[in-house]
C-alpha cells in the first residue's frame with residue numbers, strides 16, 4: 419500500500435499495516451516510524467500500539483486463521499487478517515466494525531486487494547466466532563535461537579512465563595529525580611509505574627524534568643553502582659541516557675560516551691529537560707581514556723536486547739542470533755577496557771538488557787577468570803528479592819518477575835570491585 423492508497427478515516431490501522439510490512443522487510447519499529455509521517459500524533463501512537471499488539475501475537479493469529487484460509491494469502495493481506503484477529507480477540511474490539519474496516523482496507527490495496535476483499539470478509543466472519551480457540555492457543559514462542567538457551571538456563575516453565583510476559587507487553591515506568599515527585603504507583607525499587615499506553619508528554623512533571631522514562635529493571639543498574647556526590651564516573655555506552663541522568667542526579671561528575679552522535683543527541687536533550695549536567699563525548703569507548711583514573715564505570719553494553727522484547731516485539735522477527743558472537747566479543751573487550759580506566763578500589767557495573775546467559779552469567783565467569791583479583795559485590799538494595807541474586811552475586815532480572823505488577827525488562831547486572839593495591 420503506498421501513501422496515496424492510505425485509507426482516509428482509518429489512518430491508524432493503515433499506518434499499523436505499513437509498520438508491519440516494514441518490520442517484515444527487516445526494519446525495527448523505530449526505523450519504520452517515517453511511514454507514519456502523515457498521521458497526527460494520536461494516530462501515530464495508535465498505529466504503533468496496534469503494530470506492537472500484532473507483533474506480540476503473529477503465530478497465534480496465524481494458527482487461528484489457518485483453518486479458515488485455503489492457501490496463505492499475499493503478505494499484505496495476511497497482515498490485515500492478523501491485525502483484525504488481534505483487534506477482535508486480544509483488544510476486545512467489536513467484530514462487526516473490525517471486519518467491515520478490514521474489508522474496506524483490502525479494497526484500498528489495489529486490484530489484488532479488491533480481489534481479496536470477499537475472502538477477507540468470509541475468513542474474518544469465521545475467525546470472529548473462534549474466541550474459544552483463540553483463548554486456548556499458547557502465547558507466541560521465542561525463536562529457537564533464544565528459546566533454547568533460555569529453557570536450558572531456567573527451564574521450560576520459566577520460558578513459558580517469559581513468553582506470557584512478552585505477550586502482555588510493558589507498563590510505563592518512570593525514574594523520579596531524587597528531589598522531585600513522579601506520578602504513578604511507587605515500586606519497591608524506587609521506580610514509578612503507570613499503565614501501558616499512558617501519554618508521556620501529558621503527565622505532570624514532564625516539562626519540568628521531574629522524572630524520565632526508564633524501565634524498572636534498567637533503573638537498577640545505577641542503584642547497584644551506588645554513585646556518590648562528586649565521584650568521577652564514566653558511562654561508557656550512554657545513549658539514550660536514562661542511566662546518565664541517574665548518575666548526574668546523584669551528584670556524580672559524569673562523562674557520558676557513546677559511539678553514535680545521533681543517539682548522544684538524545685542524551686543531551688534528556689539532560690537539558692531534567693536540568694542535569696554531564697560531559698558528552700562521541701567516540702568508541704575502547705579508544706577513550708580519562709585524564710585521571712575513575713572512581714566508577716558504568717558499562718551498559720551493546721547486546722542482543724532480548725530482555726526488551728516486551729517493548730520491542732519485532733526483535734524476534736528481525737534478528738536471528740547471528741550477531742551474538744560479535745557482541746559477546748565486544749562486551750568482553752569493553753569490560754577489560756573499563757577495568758583499566760578504574761582507580762584502585764574502583765567499581766565497575768556491567769549490565770546487559772539480555773535474556774542470554776552468554777551476555778551475562780557467562781561473561782561474568784570469563785571476566786573473573788581473566789581478572790581473578792576482582793571482587794563481586796552482591797546487591798543489597800530495597801525491593802530486590804534474594805532469589806533475583808545469582809550464586810555468584812549478580813542480579814538476574816527477567817520479564818516474568820513481578821507478574822502481578824506488570825513484569826520488568828530482562829537484565830543482567832553485576833558490580834565488580836578492583837583491589838586497592840595490585841595483587
Ligand SMILES: C[S@@+](CC[C@H](N)C(=O)[O-])C[C@H]1O[C@@H](n2cnc3c(N)ncnc32)[C@H](O)[C@@H]1O
Nearest residue numbers: 655656657658659660661676677678702703718
Ligand atoms: C544498551 S544501549 C545503552 C543504553 C543507555 N545506557 C541507557 O541507559 O539509556 C548501548 C549503547 O552502546 C552504544 N555503543 C555501541 N558500541 C559502542 C562503543 N564501541 N563505544 C561506545 N558506545 C557504543 C550504542 O550506540 C548504544 O547507544
